[in-house]
Amino acid sequence: MTTAYNWAAIQADPRFQALHAKKSRFLWTLLIISIVYYVLLPIGAAYFQDIFKIQVWGPLNVGLTFALSEFIVAWGIAIIYSRRANNEFDVLAREIVEQAHTMGSR
Amino acid sequence: MNKLAKSLLLAGASLPVFAHAEGAVPEKFRWLTFLVFGAIIALTMFVTYLASKKVKSASDFYTAGGGISGLQNGWAIAGDYLSAASFLGIAGLISLYGYDGFMYSVGFLVAYIVVLLVIAEPCRNIGKYTLADILAYRNDPKKTRIFGALSVITVSTFYLTAQMVGGGVLVKTLVGIDYEVSVIVVGMLMLGYVLFGGMVATTYVQIIKAILLVTASIILVMLVWAPYGFSVPGFLSAVIGDVKVQAQVAKVLGDSADNMTAAQLGQRFLEPGLYLKDPLDQISLGMALVFGTAGLPHILMRFFTVPTAQAARTSVIWAMGIIGGFYVLTIFLGMGAATQVGAGEIAFVDKGGNMAAPLLAQYLGGGADSMLGNFMLAVVAAVAFATIVAVVAGLVLASASAMAHDLYVGVIRRNSTVTPEEQIKAARIATLFVGAISIIIGIAAKGQNVAHLVGLAFCVAASANLPCILLTLYWKKANTGGVMAGMVIGTLSAIALVLISPNMTYPKLKLADAHKVLEGDQKRVKELQEKLAAATSPEDQAKLQKKIADASIGAPAKLEAAKTALATMTDPVEKAKQAKKIAGLEKSIKAANDDLKKFEGQTTSMVGLEEPLIKMKNPGLISIPLGFLAVILGSLFYRDEKAEAMWDEVYVRQNTGIGASKAHQH
Numbered sequence: 001m002t003t004a005y006n007w008a009a010i011q012a013d014p015r016f017q018a019l020h021a022k023k024s025r026f027l028w029t030l031l032i033i034s035i036v037y038y039v040l041l042p043i044g045a046a047y048f049q050d051i052f053k054i055q056v057w058g059p060l061n062v063g064l065t066f067a068l069s070e071f072i073v074a075w076g077i078a079i080i081y082s083r084r085a086n087n088e089f090d091v092l093a094r095e096i097v098e099q100a101h102t103m104g105s106r
Numbered sequence: 107m108n109k110l111a112k113s114l115l116l117a118g119a120s121l122p123v124f125a126h127a128e129g130a131v132p133e134k135f136r137w138l139t140f141l142v143f144g145a146i147i148a149l150t151m152f153v154t155y156l157a158s159k160k161v162k163s164a165s166d167f168y169t170a171g172g173g174i175s176g177l178q179n180g181w182a183i184a185g186d187y188l189s190a191a192s193f194l195g196i197a198g199l200i201s202l203y204g205y206d207g208f209m210y211s212v213g214f215l216v217a218y219i220v221v222l223l224v225i226a227e228p229c230r231n232i233g234k235y236t237l238a239d240i241l242a243y244r245n246d247p248k249k250t251r252i253f254g255a256l257s258v259i260t261v262s263t264f265y266l267t268a269q270m271v272g273g274g275v276l277v278k279t280l281v282g283i284d285y286e287v288s289v290i291v292v293g294m295l296m297l298g299y300v301l302f303g304g305m306v307a308t309t310y311v312q313i314i315k316a317i318l319l320v321t322a323s324i325i326l327v328m329l330v331w332a333p334y335g336f337s338v339p340g341f342l343s344a345v346i347g348d349v350k351v352q353a354q355v356a357k358v359l360g361d362s363a364d365n366m367t368a369a370q371l372g373q374r375f376l377e378p379g380l381y382l383k384d385p386l387d388q389i390s391l392g393m394a395l396v397f398g399t400a401g402l403p404h405i406l407m408r409f410f411t412v413p414t415a416q417a418a419r420t421s422v423i424w425a426m427g428i429i430g431g432f433y434v435l436t437i438f439l440g441m442g443a444a445t446q447v448g449a450g451e452i453a454f455v456d457k458g459g460n461m462a463a464p465l466l467a468q469y470l471g472g473g474a475d476s477m478l479g480n481f482m483l484a485v486v487a488a489v490a491f492a493t494i495v496a497v498v499a500g501l502v503l504a505s506a507s508a509m510a511h512d513l514y515v516g517v518i519r520r521n522s523t524v525t526p527e528e529q530i531k532a533a534r535i536a537t538l539f540v541g542a543i544s545i546i547i548g549i550a551a552k553g554q555n556v557a558h559l560v561g562l563a564f565c566v567a568a569s570a571n572l573p574c575i576l577l578t579l580y581w582k583k584a585n586t587g588g589v590m591a592g593m594v595i596g597t598l599s600a601i602a603l604v605l606i607s608p609n610m611t612y613p614k615l616k617l618a619d620a621h622k623v624l625e626g627d628q629k630r631v632k633e634l635q636e637k638l639a640a641a642t643s644p645e646d647q648a649k650l651q652k653k654i655a656d657a658s659i660g661a662p663a664k665l666e667a668a669k670t671a672l673a674t675m676t677d678p679v680e681k682a683k684q685a686k687k688i689a690g691l692e693k694s695i696k697a698a699n700d701d702l703k704k705f706e707g708q709t710t711s712m713v714g715l716e717e718p719l720i721k722m723k724n725p726g727l728i729s730i731p732l733g734f735l736a737v738i739l740g741s742l743f744y745r746d747e748k749a750e751a752m753w754d755e756v757y758v759r760q761n762t763g764i765g766a767s768k769a770h771q772h
Binding site: 005007008010011016019020027030034035038039041042043045046047052055057059060061077078079086090093096097 | 338340345372389423764
């Protein structure tokens with residue numbers, strides 16, 4: 001394990017700050033969206049049964065469609081996240097890792 | 107989770123009655139079952155043998171040397187996660203209660219978003235073998251390792267006990283092997299995998315099991331869905347038009363079904379509210395599932411087996427695909443069982459519905475007397491068995507690593523001069539110890555109501571582990587004090603709230619229920635009489651009178667009447683129906699009498715309560731915020747300069763993966 005890094009300097013480096021800012025905003029937004037979307041299911045099932053009972057396609061009703069849409073949303077978020085992470089965050093992180101030795105040594 | 111586990115384990119309280127044999131598989135086809143079981147066991151043993159040659163270091167033992175690929179790990183996570191409760195339990199709940207059963211499926215998948223977004227990659231970048239590695243990184247290693255390890259052992263023990271007891275009951279119900287024997291067989295097999303093959307073998311066993319489970323489910327779904335041309339509305343129309351489904355809904359709804367048409371009853375099966383009745387409890391359960399999964403030690407540990415954060419990400423994506431795909435199939439498994447086998451038959455074999463998928467397989471293959479039917483049942487039974495063994499193996503490995511790596515190497519020996527040989531020896535001794543304990547607990551807990559334990563495991567993981575990990579990773583001010591407070595308060599509040607919840611057994615309520623069964627329900631009779639007085643139409647009056655007659659006498663009187671009626675019957679179909687009714691009555695009388703004997707003279711629950719103090723079965727809604735609050739307050743009141751000084755390093759490492767331990771080459 002290498003110990004030569006100046007962690008404070010890397011943390012303060014604008015490139016790391018940029019990565020951090022982009023990543024955190026993105027991650028927490030996705031997390032909040034998915035948790036809110038999920039909680040709507042038990043709330044809907046408990047308090048909005050009339051809406052859940054409306055039939056949309058033969059016997060298929062809003063409630064069942066909504067439950068199925070949870071799968072689509074979960075997979076969608078997984079794909080959106082992995083695309084962004086693979087194409088953007090990983091590239092930025094690799095750059096920082098490659099230049100980490102020079103950061104802070106001035 | 108509580109309700110799910112409860113239904114899974116209800117079989118423990120009321121031993122299933124079978125028409126011919128002790129298990130769901132008839133005696134003359136028993137050899138088929140053993141053949142399929144034997145094949146699967148032989149395959150996993152062979153894999154373990156191959157793996158055992160690869161396990162040379164502690165890193166191999168705990169994390170397969172970090173050399174598992176993202177794809178492999180994705181399947182292994184699915185294998186770890188899809189326990190018997192989710193395979194058999196959810197299919198069963200859907201077969202009995204339709205829509206509400208499916209709501210569980212959703213929560214189990216959504217949980218992985220939390221894992222993907224904020225847990226998997228940072229854990230890979232910071233940790234080495236265990237959950238406590240992450241906590242110890244910038245905190246006082248000794249203190250956080252002790253608290254982290256204790257929490258891991260607590261969660262694993264709860265989960266393990268539920269799996270062992272549930273597994274024993276399951277194997278007995280399916281094949282008729284004695285409870286004790288199946289607990290010992292599960293324990294020995296699991297010990298074989300873990301002791302000799304460590305994480306390498308455990309991973310491959312998980313993968314094999316996940317593939318078998320998914321394949322078996324797909325085949326069953328194909329057979330169920332094909333007659334409707336793979337059309338969704340076509341299939342659902344058949345479900346709601348089914349007489350057995352309509353009868354089940356009418357039974358569940360009771361009085362409120364009186365004025366519903368057959369079509370309405372059928373449609374009701376696809377609407378919420380047949381099983382989950384308390385909204386707060388539902389949300390609480392959802393929270394425990396979603397946050398608890400990210401704190402389950404055996405799931406976390408899987409992220410140390412891949413070489414990079416990218417591979418950790420890939421593995422969660424694969425896991426979400428597999429787990430989600432499987433849970434979509436549960437609709438067809440459950441509803442298929444509801445139409446083909448029928449809720450009455452399913453609940454007759456096992457009250458909680460756990461036998462829905464196996465019975466569906468038997469039916470699709472040609473029924474209880476056919477060779478193919480019993481072969482398919484045997485396959486499903488063997489998959490369920492493999493599931494239990496694999497999940498137990500993962501849990502044992504997680505708690506053994508907490509004991510050996512965190513407590514022994516990290517705390518007692520303080521990392522100094524522990525040779526690799528000593529480390530791996532410590533790991534194997536801890537495994538043997540945990541394995542032996544799990545077998546002993548499994549046998550000791552025979553017939554116990556351990557329903558609340560799976561829910562409790564998720565709840566402790568969500569209230570103690572997750573707040574500590576999340577804040578250590580993302581909050582600069584988090585420190586040793588916060589971790590200690592969070593672990594203690596999260597764990598204890600979850601346990602305390604379950605102890606005063608309706609999950610526990612309350613003898614007074616049980617006795618009252620047993621008396622109702624045996625002597626009739628006088629309170630209900632009174633209520634019905636009041637309704638009768640208010641009723642105006644002769645039709646309603648006749649219905650109510652019938653209900654009063656039914657409620658006023660106990661099961662033994664009904665049994666007498668049913669037997670008398672049977673004697674005068676001639677039609678063989680009617681006779682068979684009546685015989686089933688008699689068997690059902692006999693079963694409930696026996697259960698009520700057993701309860702009377704068991705709870706005689708007792709008035710209070712384990713913690714001295716006559717009835718539950720809180721209505722919520724799942725305490726997540728209270729204990730999760732408490733856990734987070736404890737970490738925050740604990741951190742603010744405890745001064746730990748090292749934790750803050752190391753924040754930069756932790757934060758840079760978790761985001762970039764600089765210096766993360768690399769996989770070593772085999």
